[in-house]
Amino acid sequence: MDLEDVPGVGAKTAERLRELDDPAGALEREDVAAVASAPGISTGRAARIVRGAIRARHDDPGGFLATDRAREVYDAVLGLLQERATTTYAEHRLATLYPTASASRIEEVAAFAERAHERSLDPSVAEALADVEPIERPDDVTVRDRCLATADAETYQAATAAFPELPVEIVDDARGLADLARGYSSVVALDEAFAGVAIEGDVTVDPSAFDHPAEHIPERALAFFATNRASLRAAAAVHRRAGVDAPLDLDELEDALDDLAADGSVAGDEELERLNVAVDDLDAAVSTAESVANDRLRAAIEERDVTIEGADLLSLVERGAGVDSLLSRELADEYAAAVAAAREHVRDALALRNDEAERAVRIFGDEPTYPVERRDEAVSRLREALVAERDRRAAKRKRDLAGRLADLRAGASVLVRDALELDVELAVARFCADFDCTPAERGGVGFEIEGGRSPLLDVPFDDVEPVDYAVDGVALLSGVNSGGKTSTLDLVAVVVVLAHMGLPVPAESARVPAVEELHYHAKSQGTLDAGAFESTLRDFAALTRGADAKCVLVDELESITEPGASAKIVAGILEALHGAGATGVFVSHLAGEIRDAAEYEVDVDGIRAVGLKDGELVVERSPVKDLLARSTPELIVEKLAGEADDAAFYEDLLAKFDGDGP
Structure with a gap:
């Protein structure tokens, strides 16, 4: 498609x-x-x-x-x-x-x-x-400290497409590679022709780089998993708690995520953390070490009484010697102890290994001076060594972790998708449980609902009275005001809609016709003017075409015009729908008049009102077949006729009603 x-x-x-x-x-x-x-x-x-x-x-x-x-x-x-x-x-x-x-x-x-x-x-x-969210694409990952190199134009195009995160450079020869090595921390040559060529710098030859991208651009996999880390953990928890099969090893995924920081860096590596701290704290540690040495040396000087004979003083002056010579002669041991304390502070503060500590020794010289001062060149060399070691370890850990995660990427996407789809299933399951749904049958003419309860009513579902209702063809539904006619239509509409969605329906059992269209006309708000009335008639004329594939539900259509004309119009519409084999229910207070005006025996169902209690209607919600329900006024007159005062008056009024109800 x-x-x-x-x-x-x-x-x-x-x-x-x-x-x-x-x-x-x-x-x-x-x-x-x-x-x-x-x-x-x-x-x-x-x-x-x-x-x-x-x-x-x-x-x-x-x-x-x-x-x-x-x-x-x-x-x-x-x-x-x-x-x-x-x-x-x-x-x-x-x-x-x-x-x-x-x-x-x-x-x-x-x-x-x-x-x-x-x-x-x-x-x-x-x-x-x-906590499960759809998989997100990470923001553009850009790496500028390393590059790919090739002498072939086609390889260049392929590499640019395959590795959008990395610079790809065109080179002519080994000299070009060497130039790149001076500008990038590492270079990967994609051409076999460069194999065996000795080039100074971090240059590797890997013609198969396209087959294992995680080794050369680990940031791709790390960024994906860092961006979706929380959702992946939640999706793993969903699979465990729901007891559903996962598309990957959950333990392996969670272990890998434990090694991944939120920013895409490697977590949980004590040695890498040590090196990061050492690089970050180097200047502060050296400054503190200077203070340690100078404080000790100052204290030693203040505690010593140094006597210089005249001949010695003259000799020092003649040689141009200064305080340093005096320190060397008189306080050599104290200076050595102060510098040793400074070196120890640097080693301990930065948790340096022995080989690193040997470099740190050079930060403070052995020749006595005051004040004690760092050797910036030695500090720089130590920093370069620490940074290089940190970057080597970080790169290796990144490659290792990216390799583990790259193998999990496809399964990770499916893991999240399956968790989200499970939520869709659970929503349907909750709907079915909350509204006591069962699968409906489709087919035949008319519908049949047993124990149906509409979830659209503004009352707790457990308080909704179940309704049994069946219609074969097209029927009129009569009943008192507020007796449940519209809610019955709503129930039928809900059952028809859900059944044609393929979902269970809120009923003990149900059968609905297999129709192509649902036409549900709500109650009209007052009499229509001539133009709107004409438009409504055109709509119903069109509705009768192909009516055998339609379910028609209409609520009090007679309100569109005068009662006498309405009864005749509705009767004509019912005749057309009946002749076309449609399924439908028309709610009407003019059921008797419509039945009399129709040229066929219209089915009239009624929602039976059994009386009034404390001013409230008492009704049987399930429509009764072949019953023209009594109106609310009739019930009130009947109630008054049973009372002593003016009983004869009310009995005469009651005789005016032509209802067929008991």
């Missing part, structure tokens, strides 16, 4: 997707995180792209949600699913689940939902998931 064949993907978006390692694979496995890693594509946009790819793969033209109210029901159901996700990724990923007429897509999601339903809802897994 070409990327531009995906609905919603134009040329610019396709170009961005092509920057992924495997854009087609990402779309095939519905990997929202991978798609979102393409430049300029947000996670929400990625979810829409994946959804378009799903439609293309299943040859789904879309359009199942044919009305605003149908889309509102889907949005509400999706919101309930997303509320049960732990990660933002799962919220976006759940948006790729949508109602469709495609049997293959429904079966695909149903298999996924079956796996999800078997997941254990361990709170510790959700706790670990909270």
